[in-house]
Amino acid sequence: MKNRIGLIASSILLLLVIASSMLYVVDQRKFAVVYALGEIKEVVAEPGLKFKLPPPFQNVVFLDRRILTLDSPETRPIFTAEKKTLVIDWLVKWRITDPRQFIRNNGVDVRNAENRLTPIVQAAFNEEVTRRTVRGVLSTERDKVMEGVRARLADDAKNFGIEVVDVRVKRVDFSANITDSVYRRMESERKRVANELRSTGAAEGETIRADADRQRDVIIAEAYREAQKVKGEGDAKAAALYAAAFGRDPQFAHFYRSLEAYRQSFRNKSDVMVVDPNSEFFRAMRGLGAPAAAPR
Known part of the structure; x- marks a missing residue:
């Protein structure tokens, strides 16, 4: 009797294990790829509870369907149309749109796709930047650079089974050797402007001092003339008073x-x-x- 009960319990447990292996849950943030004997049988995008055959007849692999970010792994110099060296930090926003194509080209590991996509993005930036000047890359044509890179990635993205949502330039800078020369040129330019301002200020100062000295001399001369005039009038009045007084006695x-x-x-x-x-x-x-x- 005990052996019979144990056999029944074992059978029930085995049935539960088999039933659980036939059920899987699809998250709304994932793709479910069902394999049948090593081949892709079905891609499930609708979320919910799903059924499949137990292993090894069918297996399930999940892929992230959210927008992912690919950052530039390292700063590599790029030459502009002026033969100036720039270092560009970029990022690419992408997501999986065709799980079958994605798995055929990259497997189920997202890092494989990113490792293959990185040199393609870098090459697209090289082609766009070498056609433009430093000023264009830094300001006037920056949006065009990003749009051009995104357009160049469109065909490659289809082969990868992905969609490039956006391309952005995070930072643009000169390389280390160029940066030093730029700083030195900026320093010499600022010194030149400062010397011009000092020369202009000194010339204006001399003009102001000369004008002040001239005005001082004019004021002193006019004051002396007025003083002499008043003194002469006083002496004349004094002489007249003396003459009048002495004439009386x-x-x-x-x-x-x-x-x-x-x-x-x-x-x-x-x-x-x-x-x-x-x-x-x-x-x-x-x-x-x-x-x-x-x-x-």
Whole structure:
């Protein structure tokens, strides 16, 4: 009895294992490729629970149907139409559209397709870049370069069983030896511009200083002229006042002039003068009045 129960349990277990090997689930992000004795029998794209024959009669392999990214593996120099060397980092967006063709050309490993596609993409970039100048690749014709590469990849992509969704240039730079010469040229150009600005500034500074000196001389000359004019008018008024005052009292005028003469003569204490005390010079000191006017 126990042997019979064990045999039944073993049979049920075997049936469950066989039934589970006949079922598989297709994810919406995958293709299911059904093999029958080593040949592709069916490609299933619809998601859900599916049935097949148990191994070794049928096997299932899954392929990713999402958009995949291929990056440039290394920076390789490319020559432009001007014989300048550029280094371009790129990426390609692609996806599997024909699983049968993809497997026939690349197997089930995506890396095989990427290894074969990389040199083709690099060759397409070489052909597009060598037709253009550095300026075109960097700015004006950058979109055309990417469109041209994508167009060149279209036929090869069909042979691979894939579709190239997009091609992008991530970075464009000069190679190391070109970069140094470009930096040196930029440095010399900036120095030249700086020297021109310094020369222009020095010339303008000299012009401003010369104009300021001229204006200063003009202002000083005008001020001196005005000062001399005012001084002359003051001296004339003073002379008129003196003449009017002295005309009213000639003796006072003589006395005042004598005092001025004494002040000028005895300005320094160390001066020595030998003069006759009875001379006319000391007349005011002796208390005498002004000399009599000569008869007309």
